[in-house]
Amino acid sequence: MAPLVTLATCALNQWSLDFEGNLRRIKQSIIKAKEAGATLRVGPELEIPGYGCLDHFLETEVYDNSWDSLYSILTDSSLHGIMIDVGLPLLHRNCRYNARALILDGKILCFRPKLYLANDGNFREMRFFTPWNRPRHVEQYYLPPRIQKHQGCRHVPIGDVVLSTIDTCLAAETCEELFTPNSPHINMGLNGVEVFTNSSGSHHSLRKLNERIALIQEATRKNGGVYLYSNQLGCDGDRLYYDGCAMIFVNGDIVGQSSQFSLNEVEVVVATVDLEKVRSYRFAPSRGMQAVAAPEYQRIEVDYSLSHENLDLDLDQGPTPARPARYHLPEEEIALGPACWLWDYLRRSKAAGFFVPLSGGIDSCATATIVYSMCRLVIAAIKEGNEQVIADVKRIAAYKSELPETAEELCNQIFYTCYMGMENQSSKETRDRSKDLSARIGSYHTDVNIDDMFHSTKNILTQATGFTPKFKVHGGSQTSNLALQNIQARSRMVLAYYFAQELCEVRERPGGGSLLVLGSSNVDECLRGYLTKYDCSSADINPIGSISKTDLKRFIGWAAKDFGMPILVDFLDAVPTAELEPITATYVQSDEVDMGMTYDDLSRFGTLRKLDHLGPYGMFLRLLDEWGGEGDGKLGPREIARKVKLFFHYYQINRHKQTVATPAYHAESYSPDDHRFDLRPFVYPPGFESWSFKKIDARVEALEQRKQKQKQVA
Template sequence: MGRKVTVATCSLNQWALDFEGNLGRILKSVEIAKSHGARYRLGPELEICGYGCADHFFESDTLLHSFQVLRNLLESPITQDIICDVGMPIMHHNVRYNCRVLFLNRKILLVRPKMLMANHGNYREMRWFSPWNQLRQVEEYFLPRMIQEVTGQETVPFGDCVLSTKDTCIGTEICAELWNPCSPHIQMGLDGVEIFTNSSASHHELRKADQRVNLIKSATTKSGGIYLYANQRGCDGDRVYYDGCAMVAINGNIVAQGAQFSLNDVEVITATLDLEDVRSYRGEQCQPHMVNEPKPYHRIKVDFSLSSDDDVYLPTHQPIQWHFHTPEEEISLGPACWLWDYLRRSGQAGFMLPLSGGVDSSSSACIVHSMCVLICQAIEDGNSQVLEDVCKVVGDDSYHPQHPKDLCGRILTTCYMGSENSSQDTCHRARDLANHIGSTHMNINIDAAVKGILGIFSLVTGWWPQFRASGGSHRENLALQNVQARVRMVLAYLFAQLSLWARGKPGGLLVLGSANVDESLTGYFTKYDCSSADINPIGGISKTDLKSFLLYCAEHLQLTTLRSILAAPPTAELEPLTDGQVSQTDEADMGMTYSELSVIGRLRKISKCGPFSMFCKLIHMWKDTLSPTEVAHKVKHFFRMYSVNRHKMTTVTPSYHAESYSPDDNRFDLRPFLYNTRWTWQFRCIDNQVTQTEAKNPKQ
């Protein structure tokens, strides 16, 4: 009857500038799509060159190599008899665009440039690309000679147009266009487009996946239609992790769902759907165009059908219930997948983690353990690429991990770097956790190194600094804490480079950091201390979420020692013990709790609050526990700490991006690092408001 279509979308683990690898993964996805009967294949945004090329988009080489890959795709027998929709950068009239290229049987059908750009948070598309702002307009694009030689075409349509096959009409959206209030699918649907496609490079954030699903369901609930969503997967070479979630929807229902977190480099989702279901839905929901609607879309006609004449017995996909991960599961899976991509592509042999026995470093350790669980499961499921990568990492072609604990012992080295200020409790907690996850563990005492450095200072100056507890000044106390922290960083890198050598094994280790997002907000860490590392899997995660994550690990991964870690007060253990017990705690040092910091961080970044507006919000949010004066004190204290320590963000370890209130100076949070830390005008406004508030509401 010619009314049922089989379409394919995918998640690909593309890597910026890895043209050869990217080409191979695209071809594999097309091959899988065809094997499932699909006649249309959609891929992620900028999949040919990789989304994260950043300023490499300015280079002519990136455009050249993208066209070379496109030529390979056009010539490949794999891409014949299926409409392929691929993403790449293209320069038209000396303007650079983020484009989709649709081709069939060695002919380019159309080039559709992105119209609405992602230009906030982690995204800087307006830096490299221009939006196509000519609605419903199509121009001629002159193809490079290397493409003309294959296609026999001199020019192809370029612009805001749709593809009309013999049986249906297909319209394109690109990533951020779905999120925009003027999404193209609205007008395309009103103009009779039945299949919408969206190629994305959308990153993972905690608690974000439902937003995508709801937007896609909404897009097809309003006016009917089929929606295909493709997404990048993996670490593209930066701080974000693209989390897949390829899907297909029809008339407000999801009918096919890809994995959100997976070690598969290529995942293809196919669905068979009945076009008559779209037409019946629209027959009741949609009305003819109103008089002032824009002109119809330019339709590029192609002599090809997505359906076949004998599809009456072909079953169609039915609605499914989307499974959302809990935030604890997301922390367990997202950073773990990101770490695996980073490790296997870095050429290193594993990780080195300073393990203090506290929540933060224990969280980093548990994420590595979770990575090992995912790797072993992927190998058990027959993923030959993962097994090959594992063998390369451990330097043993015959290695086949039998258990996550065994693998963890091969690729994770942990070390407890204690001093005379460290307690036995933290030492035992670190040792017990290392035993539970199977890491190769070491105990290192740093006292000799600290005394040696202080001896050099004393030899030069004739002075020996003292802790505050021994009568020293604040400056002495802080310097003595910092030297311990920085010694740990030096030792972590020394052991990362040479510990495998000392064991007669090849390779070096990547140093893992473990500073959480809340500590970064206030700068509660030493610059160039053991929070300085190669990468940090928890740098975008709040302390509150990390505690919930460890509780999840204790319950689901049987890491029972985590309960004692969770019960202990967070401490840096950089000041002398009192009667053998810790006297220094993180929350006391910071002057606020971690839960308070999370609220402040969200107000600062997400709600765009300065000191005064933050105070005005918090006096209502915290009215049951704090007076206006106390709220004012908290706000002032935070902004002093934030501004005094903002310079630390210029050197912060590249961290997995998981929170939208991340203070990462390098990519996400573009704010100064030299401030007037007195905030005189702002704090005076707060003081005036406190006075007015207390005058109106005197204490009873």
């Protein structure tokens, strides 16, 4: 019978280029793993410099600094007695690699470079690194001089290797490799590898955890084995939030899982496993036939045992039992992910808090509620004794020397809201909703009218040209109507930054400081371009910029109950409106009427455009199947064509807005974010004259003629 093995994986809140802080967190995780009796510790991808260094990975200094950190790990005797799997970038034969170092008792056992690089969506690893696209190939890595002296040799193995210890066999798989069809763990398992490690830098997006868990469950359920998944946690310095959730699996069952969203900087998951369960699981003769035919890996012999030396301890402790996977509802993910991201951004930016123009609509309401959720998480962390959070709160919440005791009290110190209305455009309902929401969450609230700013700007054109623009409801043109709306929107952006710089001084905040302006435009409005360039959607960061209107409504409905905030129901019941046109007895501006499509339509258009990679004609054909037909709720070909062409028309002419869009928390897989995730032109040929639109028109004509012939025959 095989003895029991205690293994550890972790989630670390690393920060790009924070070598000192990253090293401290790495060492802390190793010490925690040792204290729990683990003989192997696995850490996140590129944990030494931080995963999100981007073009800094092209700088040699990052590699030198990473060696400094690795040397500190090697020479720290308190970290001996446990096998360590740590992620770092390497230069080898003038090529850059995303690699892992496996270490034992201050000596490097080998380097394992990443075979297949993530190079789509948010990821551009091939811009910085070379893939080790040679499975099972191993060569020698020549160490820097000081490492040679410490190591006692000139080189160590580098490549796609497996390690044979006294009692088992283990190998590394890195992030993207798990998601590839022919994942390394398949042949590794057939070659007798029993313990798999995976260092990951996987960001949060809504409903993504399900995919990760399914892939690891399938890998270990089909192949057998112990799988240790490690992931980064927190905001690494960019729009992505890495959602942790380090996990340990045995033969398809979860035996350990850390939190998915947390303000902790270091989380370590430990489980004790019985290797005999892996061996007995791999009994099938058909598996054996594949195993003897599988390609061979070069093995590194390690004179070390992962098993407990004390067999009595094995009998007392026993294997860690399986447990159900823990998932959050999408509504909870919105409450937690952007909130954790905001906290990391706030504490690391050294700003004094956040400012939001609170309009009384659901988008700014959702933004404010996320900030309130952040405050709830911070207060909970304080009560748990989180030393890092306590230190950050003492610095940021500077109005009192005592720590805040409630989310509302913290909110009052670090969150500022303002209703910016106009006499004829803004309704009493939106003004009251803003005031009531602010009172509920405790934000420092101001209420101003911007009529003077609007009229002074409008009159400049009249003074210069003699022309007086009018709103459409007053007999003006569509051009003037839009121009006058944009004055209001852009005035709010100017005022938001003015208030953000001055309100701390107004309140006599100790040490002064300025606020970060939060945007509140959702992903569907960005996709359609239904926003004014450089209006109050322009901000420092935007926590909801990659979340759909549909999911935001679900989040607000959930928060109304879970947070005990019935005021949120009023926002759900309100008709979405920008309130940029005068309200009359017969007219109130409506977002969906203005856009010519619903928010649900936009979500579907976005998914088909980005995830299904469909252009106008392909989208039209797909929606013919989904939306077309007879009966209630079904649409004819001409109406579907109109909607598709209208969407692409506005998407194309508004693409330029995404080039200056506020950096937004990435949560939705169809985000039109132009900065990195969605790389497309921003100047298109005229939409309705395009080749695809002509094909749509021809198909509509053909379908209508066929339907007419069928009626005549009948």
